Amino acid sequence: MAEILKYDRVDIAYNGRRVVTGVSFDLQPGEILGIVGESGSGKSTVIKAAMGLLGPSGTVTRGDIWYKGKDLPDLSPAEMRRLNGPELGMIFQSAGASFCPIRTVGAQLYESMTEHESVTKADFTHRACELLQKIGFEDGMRILNSYPFELSGGMQQRVGIAAAMLMNPSVLFADEPTSALDVSVQKQVVEEMLLVRESFGTSIVIVTHNIGVIGAMADNVLVMKDGQMVEYGETRQVLDDPREDYTRTLMAAVPRLRRD
Template sequence: MSGIICYENVDICYNGSPVIKKVSFSAEKGEILGIAGESGSGKSTLIKAAIGLLGKNGSVTGGKIWYEEKNLLDLNEKELRKICGSEIGMIFQNAGSSFCPIRTVGDQLLEEMKEHRKIKKAEFEDEAAEMLAKFGFQDPKRILKSYPFELSGGMQQRVGVAAAMLLKPKILLADEPTSALDVSIQKQVVEQMKMIREQYGTTILIVTHNIGVIRAMADSMLVLKDGKMEEYGKTQEVLSHPQSDYTKRLLAAIPVLRR
């Protein structure tokens, strides 16, 4: 298998119990890969493993996760921290709630950026405002001066997506970036992520239980069930000819993103 990111027979356990079993897939530069599956099937676990975020209970017990020529699982904490954020960005499930409530959004983004790049506040503000404007914010400087509670949940989520893009990562890992949002904001976020791919050639792994989101943006998709790959292929093919009964049920049960 080739690609900018490539999972090869990955096994993951929490407290010794297997949660991900022999999962293999890859994504090319600029590819959007959707990861679907019911709650608890291991979607978040799968993408967190790439950047060492399984917590103290979790460990990768088999396989490799290749990023360019490196096996991410071989890197030490310092090497991984250097890649995270700058080369591999992550949008968390409920990105909004990861903001600290008592500091402005701008201060928090600046601090995060400073971990990877030497940058002056004024320079940061210009870059951040430009990125927020790309994400449809008409008054980006005000957003930077706002406290999280002054923004709606949907705005916080969109700021989270923009923030992940500030360092122009090559890969974006997005865990349910749209799920907490109402349908019109969902559509905006989907459009923004497609725009990111067009503009920067970013590879995006997006976890979602919404097949409508996958249909609208993903080139390829995989379906997880109890930590095993149930289906993997080009989105169109999987959606039009699902192989397993599980996928068929999943497709029937899931709301589509309406036009």
């Protein structure tokens, strides 16, 4: 199968200082790739580069990031805005923080959807309820009618994933989506992302320092240290038989969510 996303020897610098060197990986349709590594190893930078979110000081200085025949770092900001959302979705560590506190979740999801396509309120409600149900919410209508403060942090995070999926992106980037959550809720977020892949065939790149999350959902894992790849391969192989001491140390630091 042809890959949907391909990083080819990517270097990234902020203000001329290189922080990522020679990162290469392929993402197949429906694949879940985990990126792990200690804080500051360049995980967020790697995924921000695909979405054009490096900010004014950040640049891809070498290599290519191919998505459906386009080299993403070459795109104009306007072209990038067209891809972000409908093609490349993103969820952050604290989705809750991006909701406006005084408007219902439904009103906010509807608004973000109409930024990219014209859709009637009735169609939106139908689609949103269907989507929420597919990814494990029992009562979608209740979620849409809720104010953010009526939802727990874990629930807000799960709704953040639903919000990204409303536009049905081909690739979903998730930067530490479970890090702010209790262990029990982390598991729900992992389940939800697995349902996303199952229902929509979405490819997912998940950044986390939790090896447990990787073990529970990733097909492949890329281990980063000081902006470089130290290991890249099938999750089972990397977790069960890591080639590098660094990977071993990362694994020792956190319990796995599930062992099988």
